[in-house]
Amino acid sequence: MSFKDDLEDLETAEDFLRFLGVTYEQRVVNVNRLHILQRFQDYLSADTGMEGLDDEGMAARYSAHLERAYQDFVASNAIAEKTFKVHQEEARKMADRFVPLDALLPT
Structure with a gap:
């Protein structure tokens, strides 16, 4: 079986993490599993250099992307990372509502 075939058998975040050696x-993982997998997919989608890699090269690249995605949520949280559209939209709304303190002080 090929690396891609093996990937098709994986179902959970833990399956991916174990398989890729992260x-x-x-x-x-309990708190961020969907966010980790979404970020992993984002990193894979942005990686334009995987064409032509053999299974070993592909596995190394996938592992690096999953490690990076996982670490994003070790150091931060889902809201700060704005992984999903709902978080991105909320951040835009909050930015629109922001009023600097200087604007409230009399001049």
């Missing part, structure tokens, strides 16, 4: 803490 060390993880279960508590981080």
Whole structure:
């Protein structure tokens, strides 16, 4: 079986993390599993250099992207990372509502 065939058998975030050799803490995955997988997909989609890689090269690249996605949520959280559209829209709304303190002070 090829690397891509093996990937098709994976179902959970933990499956991907174990298969790709990424060390993880279960508590981080429990809270951020969908965000980690979405960010992983974002990184894969942005990687234009995977064409022509053999299975070993592909596995290394996938592992690096998953490690990076996982670490994003170790160091931060889903709201700050704005992984999903709902978070991105909320950030835009908050930016539109922001009033600097200087604007409230009399001149």
